[in-house]
Amino acid sequence: MxxxxxxxxxxxxxxxxxxxxxxxxxxxxxxxxxxxxxxxxxxxxxxxxxxxxxxxxxxxxxxxxxxxxxxxxxxxEPPPGPVSGTDDTLQLYFLCAHPSLTPASAVALTLRAVGGLTTRQIAQAYLVPEATMAQRISRAKRTVAGVRFDQPGDVATVLRVLYLVFNEGYSGEVDLAAEAIRLTRQLAAAIDHPEVAGLLALMLLHHARRAARTAPDGSLVPLAEQDRGRWDTALIAEGVGILQTALARDRLGEFQAQAAIAALHADAPTAAETDWVQIVEWYDELARLTDSPVVRLNRAVAVGEADGPRAGLAALAGLDAALPRYAAVAAYLHERDGDVQTAARLYAEAARKAANLAERDHLTRQAARLNSRPGR
CATH class of the missing domain: 1.10.8 (Helicase, Ruva Protein; domain 3)
Known part of the structure; x- marks a missing residue:
């Protein structure tokens, strides 16, 4: 160890x-x-x-x-003697994911106390000065200083924190996606909960596609265009196996539903063979569980693939246009429907709102591709 x-x-x-x-x-x-x-x-x-x-x-x-x-x-000071074999790691998960902490502070504290990373490593991973991260961790520790250690914790909050870590991806010497998987494996070994298994399966299925997500020049490769031969089949098999065991317990949660969608993508030999009808059904389950507008946005894409772009645009119509990625989804559906002019305008709008450089460059190229067509 x-x-x-x-x-x-x-x-x-x-x-x-x-x-x-x-x-x-x-x-x-x-x-x-x-x-x-x-x-x-x-x-x-x-x-x-x-x-x-x-x-x-x-x-x-x-x-x-x-x-x-x-x-x-x-x-x-206790008398000398053997140390108790009790593993308090699970309690530390709950303490670090205390509801009084902001998500950023909870993530930093989890990486420090449970993950064992140094302040410098965490700062480097989040691309912030070490002094800034040290202050964030110090504030978090002060916040939880008076919390009783024996109080039951909220598993859902812990899982949200771990998912935040995973979605940060990686930078510098600390691979946060791999670190999140390691910590979630640790949690799964400590607690028998179908949503913990669901999150682990989701992480593994997403991580299996990592090598194919970017081109050699660092540009994003959309799912439909990825070289599926570069997907990690061992991680996919492990993720599907964990998910099937969790689903068999008939206690469906949002991470299990997300993992089921990821499994359907992973199971398709080609993009054209993706079972979009079943994916829509899983998005319906996920929307029922979360009532999340982001889920409904992703569902609109799936509807567009299953029933055609106009059906996707109809599903999109009731959503707030200010949602992250709304313009990108609308652009894709309008392009599939043949409205190139609207699609180009929306791709350019989406690029201006992009959350990171790689996404912005991808969307800018999509707009340029449509604007360069004859007659434009």
Whole structure:
């Protein structure tokens, strides 16, 4: 077991002994620094026990510096002996996904406390200065400092945080998509819940297509144009197997429904063979579960593929045009319906609203392609 896997367990031990979360996390980080220095020359037999002992001493050293708490902290030191085998990682998930935290803070705290990443690594992954990320993590730790560790957590909130991590993709030396999969596997091993399995399946099915999503020049490759030979069939098989087991429990949730849609895309040998009718049915289930306008936007695309572009435009008509990607979806459906002029205008509008450079460049090229047609 490596240091990153031990981090949440050691934090959990300190919290159960009476340390508040912020102090426990700081003490464990100090202990990890000591481990990096001393383990290569003198590795311990019991890595977790060594870390707990050193981290607890670090915590007490810091606590004793505060005169008002000196006696209480000195009397709190437990007698030497074996460390409890209890894994508190699951409780840390819930603590880091506390509803009082903003999504950005919850993600940063999860990566630090559960993922074991350094502040510098997290800052690099999110392309922000290290000082900015340090402030964000410090505020998050202060927010949860008084939260009781034994209160039940909300699985749905934890899953949303992990999905946020996954959707950040990757940059720098930290691959956040792979990190999210690792953490979700860890959660799935700790809790028997069909939505945890559904999220893991969804991540695996999306991640299986990663190599085919971009061209050598970094430009986006739409799903219909991807080289399916580059998809990771082992990840697809694993994701489908996990999903089938979860669906068999008949406790459908939004992540299972999303994974079912991803599985249908992965199952099609070619884009033309995609079972769009069944995908629409799954979007209907997903809309019933979430009542999300973004789901209805994606459903309009599926309707356009299953029943024709005019049916897709009709499904789009009742949605707010200010929705992210609305203009891009409308452009695609209008192009399929033969209205090239409207499609070109909407692609250009969508490019101006794009959330990232790769998406903006792709949409700009789509607009340019239509505008370069004879007669335009």
């Amino acid at each position: 490596n240091l990153r896997e031990l981090t949440p367990q050691v934090i959990g031990v300190l919290v159960r002994r009476g340390a508040d979360f912020a102090a426990a996390e700081d003490a464990v980080q100090d202990a990890l620094v000591e481990a990096v220095r001393s383990w290569p020359d003198d590795p311990p037999r019991d890595a977790k026990g060594w870390l707990v002992t050193v981290a607890w001493r670090k915590f007490l050293d810091a606590a004793r510096a505060e005169t008002a708490r000196r006696r209480r902290e000195e009397s709190a």
